[in-house]
Amino acid sequence: MASRVDDATRLWLPRPVAGEPELNRELAVVRTIAAATLIAFPTLPLALSTVLPVSLALPVGAALVGACALVAAAGGIAHMRGRRAARPDPAAAPATADDGTALYDCFAGLVTLHDALGSVTAVHGRDALAHLEWMRDPMGRGFIEQIHVSDRIPFLTAIDALRQGDGQATIDIRLERSSVFGEGEQFVHMRCEMTALRKAEAVGETGQLGAILVQSRDISEEARLRAEAAHKTRLAESANEAKTRFLAAVSHELRTPLNAILGFSDILSGEYFGKLENDRQREYVALINQSGVHLLSVVNTMLDMSKIEAGRYELVPEPFRVADTVKACEAMLSLQAREKGVQLVSRIMRDVEEVNADQRAIQQILINLVGNAIKFTDRGGLVTIDAEIEGDALRLIVSDTGIGIAEDKLQSLGLPFVQIENDYTRKYEGTGLGLSLVKGLVALHGGRFDMRSRPGEGTVITVSVALDGSGIRRADEEETVEQRMVEFPPRLKERKREEMTGRAEPQMSRADADAGHGSAGHDGSQAKTA
Numbered sequence: 212m213a214s215r216v217d218d219a220t221r222l223w224l225p226r227p228v229a230g231e232p233e234l235n236r237e238l239a240v241v242r243t244i245a246a247a248t249l250i251a252f253p254t255l256p257l258a259l260s261t262v263l264p265v266s267l268a269l270p271v272g273a274a275l276v277g278a279c280a281l282v283a284a285a286g287g288i289a290h291m292r293g294r295r296a297a298r299p300d301p302a303a304a305p306a307t308a309d310d311g312t313a314l315y316d317c318f319a320g321l322v323t324l325h326d327a328l329g330s331v332t333a334v335h336g337r338d339a340l341a342h343l344e345w346m347r348d349p350m351g352r353g354f355i356e357q358i359h360v361s362d363r364i365p366f367l368t369a370i371d372a373l374r375q376g377d378g379q380a381t382i383d384i385r386l387e388r389s390s391v392f393g394e395g396e397q398f399v400h401m402r403c404e405m406t407a408l409r410k411a412e413a414v415g416e417t418g419q420l421g422a423i424l425v426q427s428r429d430i431s432e433e434a435r436l437r438a439e440a441a442h443k444t445r446l447a448e449s450a451n452e453a454k455t456r457f458l459a460a461v462s463h464e465l466r467t468p469l470n471a472i473l474g475f476s477d478i479l480s481g482e483y484f485g486k487l488e489n490d491r492q493r494e495y496v497a498l499i500n501q502s503g504v505h506l507l508s509v510v511n512t513m514l515d516m517s518k519i520e521a522g523r524y525e526l527v528p529e530p531f532r533v534a535d536t537v538k539a540c541e542a543m544l545s546l547q548a549r550e551k552g553v554q555l556v557s558r559i560m561r562d563v564e565e566v567n568a569d570q571r572a573i574q575q576i577l578i579n580l581v582g583n584a585i586k587f588t589d590r591g592g593l594v595t596i597d598a599e600i601e602g603d604a605l606r607l608i609v610s611d612t613g614i615g616i617a618e619d620k621l622q623s624l625g626l627p628f629v630q631i632e633n634d635y636t637r638k639y640e641g642t643g644l645g646l647s648l649v650k651g652l653v654a655l656h657g658g659r660f661d662m663r664s665r666p667g668e669g670t671v672i673t674v675s676v677a678l679d680g681s682g683i684r685r686a687d688e689e690e691t692v693e694q695r696m697v698e699f700p701p702r703l704k705e706r707k708r709e710e711m712t713g714r715a716e717p718q719m720s721r722a723d724a725d726a727g728h729g730s731a732g733h734d735g736s737q738a739k740t741a
Contacts, residue, residue, distance in 0.1 A: 321338060359384065527569050553594055580649060
């Protein structure tokens with residue numbers, strides 16, 4: 212139907228102005244009037260039949276509808292051509308050099324000159340014709356009236372700032388398309404670069420505002436990309452939160468049956484209700500208990516990780532002696548080291564006394580690092596714990612003479628559930644959570660994490676935290692936009708504190724030994740460079 216109307220219109224429609232965009236707009240006027248006429252043809256005669264005989268109402272109604280349609284079509288086309296004739300043509304002969312505006316036609320986008328009240332006095336710009344195709348006449352107050360109502364205040368505020376003495380301003384606005392002929396989005400995003408043109412006065416003085424030069428360029432694609440990025444960020448945050456809630460729920464539900472497994476296996480191994488019949492049964496009960504302990508440590512680590520990623524892991528800073536924490540870690544893991552045939556030693560400098568931090572978190576850091584170092588050090592090796600003061604920070608250094616890590620693998624370490632796999636290292640069990648938990652706890656303290664390693668020689672991991680607890684992020688402290696951004700794959704939300712203070716934190720990582728574990732270091736650490 213629409214194509215037939217267009218074909219018929221082209222036969223009688225005169226074309227004093229060439230140009231396909233103008234023809235399409237005039238055809239759109241005719242199509243709109245034709246559609247209205249189809250509705251009016253049966254309606255008007257029926258309405259007239261209530262006051263006139265049917266034999267008279269039908270011809271009179273049809274004639275009125277046809278006449279109104281012709282008048283409306285002619286008037287609409289004439290109105291459009293009149294508006295086009297009134298628009299300035301950027302392609303016309305350039306202005307003379309005397310008026311000082313000839314160069315404005317060379318500027319990209321739409322260039323408008325405004326008076327001190329914001330009304331448009333002239334239109335220029337290399338792309339002005341393309342913009343005027345979908346805009347209404349911007350002269351006078353026309354430009355401001357086309358701005359989205361919520362963007363008018365920033366636009367007028369920028370004009371007022373220029374009147375007050377500012378030299379330039381930049382704002383983003385939305386301009387409304389023609390409601391009848393516009394295609395696509397209703398509003399076009401524009402960036403307006405505004406410059407004050409002042410009248411010449413004495414040297415060194417600011418002249419009176421004479422005009423405002425506004426260069427407007429279409430940034431709709433940029434706005435679309437920003438909106439799409441914000442939407443995908445929200446989706447990523449939602450997915451990461453769902454994953455965190457899932458891990459927390461699973462970890463919580465697993466601990467209940469694990470407590471029963473550990474409790475009853477302890478009772479069986481203790482033979483409180485009668486002796487077991489043979490050594491095979493005792494061995495199996497011991498294996499059940501050991502596996503339950505290991506699984507419980509993994510579950511606890513997963514729960515801690517989910518709390519850190521959700522930002523709900525609360526630190527309780529308090530003064531405590533570093534030597535006591537190091538000795539407690541050494542006592543807990545000495546049996547594991549002896550069974551592995553690894554020597555475990557600690558060296559605490561004399562000036563190391565108290566530190567203000569979360570004692571449980573610091574002890575967890577040491578347990579995971581030392582446990583991993585023991586696990587990835589072969590019989591006859593050495594694992595060392597060092598504590599020293601460097602400026603206003605406490606440095607805890609865990610080193611070993613274990614298998615070490617290749618330099619190209621370091622970047623992959625420290626991600627949740629990641630272990631470096633090869634024919635040698637994969638024989639060590641673990642979930643890959645230990646180093647992730649360590650890095651998360653260090654980040655919560657606002658500390659630094661550093662790793663150096665060489666294959667076959669060992670690994671050295673250094674953790675630094677402030678002695679006075681000044682780096683700990685308070686619970687009521689608002690997160691910045693950068694802290695809220697979610698990486699993909701999702702990583703710890705607590706980012707390196709040094710990125711905010713200007714210090715570059717070394718790339719943290721971990722060898723095959725990124726298997727975390729909550730309490731006994733079962734889940735891994737790795738060998739550090741001797």
